[in-house]
Amino acid sequence: MAARRLLTSRTLIGLPGGLPGLLPGLYPGLLGLQVSRNVGHWNKDWKPKPYPVTPEERAEAARKYGLRPDEYEPYADDGMGYGDYPNLPVVSAESRDPYEDWDYPEHRRNFGEPVHVDFDMYGLDRINASQKMRFSMQQYALSFFGVMAVSIGIYYYLEDKKMHWPVLPKQYPGDGAVHYTFEPAE
Structure with missing residues (x-):
């Protein structure tokens, strides 16, 4: 309601009649401010209930999970939090x-x-x-x-064995010829 009052305030909008006067047909759902309730389930609806103790609770839990009462067996109540969920x-x-x-x-x-x-x-x-x-x-x-x-x-x-790579020295064309140097040119 506070958001609706804020949007319809003449001082905020500065229009005659406020925002509803400007867009009368669109006002209820304007800017997604309309609250809608969806039909469906919440996670709390699926949350297991406490561990069933009585036969009536076991039968109700079996019906909840779509099982026959004779085939329904919950997890052991060991503190893991499985509740009435079937094993x-x-x-x-x-x-x-x-x-x-x-x-x-x-x-x-x-x-x-x-x-x-x-x-x-x-x-x-x-x-x-x-x-x-x-x-x-x-x-x-x-x-x-x-x-x-x-x-x-x-x-x-093989850890302490020496590895020997048989290689020859690099060969250049011409014996003793200098092919390059890092000295400045003369």
């Missing part, structure tokens, strides 16, 4: 069906579908936790440390 299994986006008609195909998920707490870590361009590796982690570790040990061994073996 969902880790399913990477890369392991989901690429030919399904997803609402969000870039994430391979549908609207309203609850996502894992670490959803940003399991996208199409991130870790695929569902992938079966070609070799075991022990084989990967053994290969890595084997290559590093051989590289370090070669380095320490």
Whole structure:
């Protein structure tokens, strides 16, 4: 209201009738000063509620996240602040069906579908936790440390060896001829 009074002040504008007299049809939304309330959700609407204790609270939380009460399991109340958010299994986006008609195909998920707490870590361009590796982690570790040990061994073996580059002295046309000098010309 104060901004409206300020814009319509005759002393500020210096026009008869103020700004509303100049632009009567445009005044309510002039300069974006009109307050509009958008219909939608706030982040506080998505914030998890406290950890459910009673069966009624668990059933309400399961309904909130679109799960059946028997498949709803919240995270442990260990102080991390997950509240009533469901402990969902880790399913990477890369392991989901690429030919399904997803609402969000870039994430391979549908609207309203609850996502894992670490959803940003399991996208199409991130870790695929569902992938079966070609070799075991022990084989990967053994290969890595084997290559590093051989590289370090070669380095320490060759560290004190002298390197000799066989080169000849620079050759100029004509023996003993001075081709340039830094002395002033005579």
